[in-house]
Amino acid sequence: MEGSIPTVAVIGAGLRSSVYAAEAKRTGAARIVAVAEPDPSRREWFAREYGIEPDKIFDDWTALLDAGRLADAVIVATQDRMHLEPAVAAADLGYHILLEKPMAPTEEEATTIVEAAERNGVMLAVCHVMRYSAYTRRLMTLLAEGIVGRIIDVQHLEQVGWWHFAHSFVRGNWRREDESTSMLLAKACHDLDWITYVMGAVPRRVSSFGSLNHFRAENRPEGAADRCWECPLSSSCAYSAKEFYLGCLGDPEKEFWPLSAVTTDATPAGVEKALRDGPYGRCVYASDNDVVDNQVVALEFPSGATATVTVTAFAALEHRKTRIFGTEGSIEGDGRMLRIHDFLTDTRTEIDTGDGDDASMAGGHGGADEALAEAFFRAVREGDPGLVLTDGRASLDSHRVVWAAEAARRDSTVVTMGIQGEAKR
Numbered sequence: 001m002e003g004s005i006p007t008v009a010v011i012g013a014g015l016r017s018s019v020y021a022a023e024a025k026r027t028g029a030a031r032i033v034a035v036a037e038p039d040p041s042r043r044e045w046f047a048r049e050y051g052i053e054p055d056k057i058f059d060d061w062t063a064l065l066d067a068g069r070l071a072d073a074v075i076v077a078t079q080d081r082m083h084l085e086p087a088v089a090a091a092d093l094g095y096h097i098l099l100e101k102p103m104a105p106t107e108e109e110a111t112t113i114v115e116a117a118e119r120n121g122v123m124l125a126v127c128h129v130m131r132y133s134a135y136t137r138r139l140m141t142l143l144a145e146g147i148v149g150r151i152i153d154v155q156h157l158e159q160v161g162w163w164h165f166a167h168s169f170v171r172g173n174w175r176r177e178d179e180s181t182s183m184l185l186a187k188a189c190h191d192l193d194w195i196t197y198v199m200g201a202v203p204r205r206v207s208s209f210g211s212l213n214h215f216r217a218e219n220r221p222e223g224a225a226d227r228c229w230e231c232p233l234s235s236s237c238a239y240s241a242k243e244f245y246l247g248c249l250g251d252p253e254k255e256f257w258p259l260s261a262v263t264t265d266a267t268p269a270g271v272e273k274a275l276r277d278g279p280y281g282r283c284v285y286a287s288d289n290d291v292v293d294n295q296v297v298a299l300e301f302p303s304g305a306t307a308t309v310t311v312t313a314f315a316a317l318e319h320r321k322t323r324i325f326g327t328e329g330s331i332e333g334d335g336r337m338l339r340i341h342d343f344l345t346d347t348r349t350e351i352d353t354g355d356g357d358d359a360s361m362a363g364g365h366g367g368a369d370e371a372l373a374e375a376f377f378r379a380v381r382e383g384d385p386g387l388v389l390t391d392g393r394a395s396l397d398s399h400r401v402v403w404a405a406e407a408a409r410r411d412s413t414v415v416t417m418g419i420q421g422e423a424k425r
Helices: 015-027 040-049 061-066 084-092 107-120 134-144 162-170 183-199 241-246 252-262 268-277 361-382 392-411
Strands: 007-011 031-036 073-076 096-099 124-126 151-159 205-211 294-300 306-312 321-326 329-333 337-342 347-352
Touching (some): 015 073, 015 252, 015 361, 031 061, 073 084, 073 361, 096 361, 124 361, 124 392, 162 183
Parallel strands (some): 007 073, 073 096, 096 124
Antiparallel strands (some): 151 321, 294 306, 337 347
């Protein structure tokens, strides 16, 4: 099919796949021709939106794949623990695969997916969108030009956002490790992948500290109700579901996300019903969450360079912030602006990379989501795996850094990595 518009099947018609599908439709870079989604309302909406023929609409991924190869590529965007079987089966059918991160909760499962793609000669692109942004591309060019000399240290901050954390990791699908995975893998595999990309290597030693510090029963304010809707403290609580989700009404971006994860009825009555009955209406101090809400990862690379990655709930949801310190200069970045200090001339310059200011999923992560989708669809169209910056092996290596960090945190130790050599840059 080289040179023609690729066709795409979608497994899991949730928010993430909807972003990539919308980009395909907006640009004409690909055509969505099949969908598998268990939720009837999501499935019906998706099929209407993309004009999918009735015989290519399925309520289960097994039915879609049992129908044979219906498209050139497939987007696998099921829940984290449900990636293995559809990804392997799709690879065996010859589909090129766009796989939502994290690849899988365990190294064994992730390795199985990578090996399936390699065995079948298909492209596997993992959705580490940060590599694709204009901001990252410009930063990588500057580093390749030697603007800071040899990198000695990196400080990186991921501000999850107080309301985003409450939405996804206290009340939502990623609140419990036994139902999804660790917070670090679910949220910050992006960040550790990005660090390996910037450094051009995987670390040789990893350590980590973190805990579920705040969203615990003992921190519940006196008089707080189990559910926010009837809570007398709702108007004075920073984590009030009632105040937050009602505030999403009338804002198209917030109605797309996060509100659509709460209810498909974007009305005051719809929000009230969802918060009275569903998981998103629970008090953040009376949920069944167990993932950490603050974590620091320390890395040492083969070159001797070091890096720290901080992931915290307790901040505004903003672009990641990074400081890179080198032998000849330093760079500070905030997801859009790059501020460079040249030691030789003692001068400072600023570069606006042009990325959007909205770091949330509703804003496409500042344009990175669209860039990833464009790269994958083009790679399929042109038959060029080199356009994929996040192939299976590169992603597997950076996932291993996450698993090492979690082992270090749980065991209060330093983990020596068994991976040698350079990461893909």
